[in-house]
Amino acid sequence: MEKNHALKVGDQAPAFSMAASGGRTVDTVALKGKPFVLYFYPKADTPGCTKEACGFNETLQAFEQAGLSVIGVSRDPVKKLDAFATKYGLTFPLASDEAGHVTEAYGVWVEKSMYGRTYMGIERATFLIDASGHIAHIWPKVKVTGHVEAVLAQARTLGAAA
Template identity: 45%
Template sequence: MTAVPALSLPMTGNQTFDTAALAGKPYVLFFYPKDNTPGCTTESGDFRDQHAAFLAAGVQVFGVSRDSIKSHEGFKAKLEMPFELVSDPEEALCEAFGVMKMKNMYGKQVRGVERSTFVVDAQGQVVKEWRGVKVPGHVSEVLAFVETMK
C-alpha cells in the first residue's frame, strides 16, 4: 500500500481536487489519456452509468487527464457525467501515481497517460490498482472491489 501525496489541482465545477480534504473518504481515481477519444468516452460513460452504485458504496469517483479545465467541462457536459474531472497538465498527479508511459502511436514513440485506475481508502492509502486497463468490463470490476470495502 502506498500513501497518496498531498496534492491540490483544479477540477470541473470550479472546484479543487485536494487529497488532504478527501481524508476520511474513500475514492476512485481513473486516469485516462484524452477527453473525447473513443476509449476514454466509453470508460467515462461506464463510470457515469454505475456512478450511483459507487456512491451507494460510499466511494467518490474522479477522472484525471492532462486536458485543460475547458476541455474537461465540455467532455463532462457532453457525457452528462455526475462526477468531477481533474485537470493535470503539469502531470503532478500522473507522476505521483506513475501513469506516464512511452507509448507507440502511429509508429512514433509518444509519452502519454497509461489508462489506470486506483482505489484509495479513507486513510489515504492506495488499496487496489489496475494499470494498462482494457475498457470493457473494467468499471464493473472496480465496483465489485469497492463493494468489498464496506
C-alpha cells in the first residue's frame, strides 16, 4: 500500500485525541503551545518496544527539563497499555490508536514483511513537534539502540530555541 502523503519537517502536525494509559487523554488541543515528542511503536510489551519505552522513561526528567513531554502511540487497547505501563513503571502517557486514524495520519501504518509474509503494521518512528504545532524533526524506521539519546539531543536544541 503506497502512502499518499508523507509528512515533512515544517509541516503542521496532524491533530489527534486519544485515550491513554492511566485514565489520561492526550490531544493536540491540550498540547497547544508546548513542544512534545510523539513516538510510534508496533506493540506493547515486546522486546524492542519495551527497550524503547524504558529508555524514554529513564530520560523523562531530562525531556521535561528541556520543556517537552513524551507520548508513545500504538494500536494496542488502553487495557494492554495500562498493563505495560504498570509492569515497567512507565509514567508518561501511552496512547491507544485502536482505530488507526493517527498512525495513518502520520504515515507510520505501512506494509511490512516477515518470513515471506506481508502484513500491515506500525513502522517505528518518532516525531518532534515544536511549540507552534509543526514537525521539527522526524526519525523514520527507528533502530532502538541510541535512539532516545538522539531524540533528547535534538529536543534540547528545540527547547533552547523556544
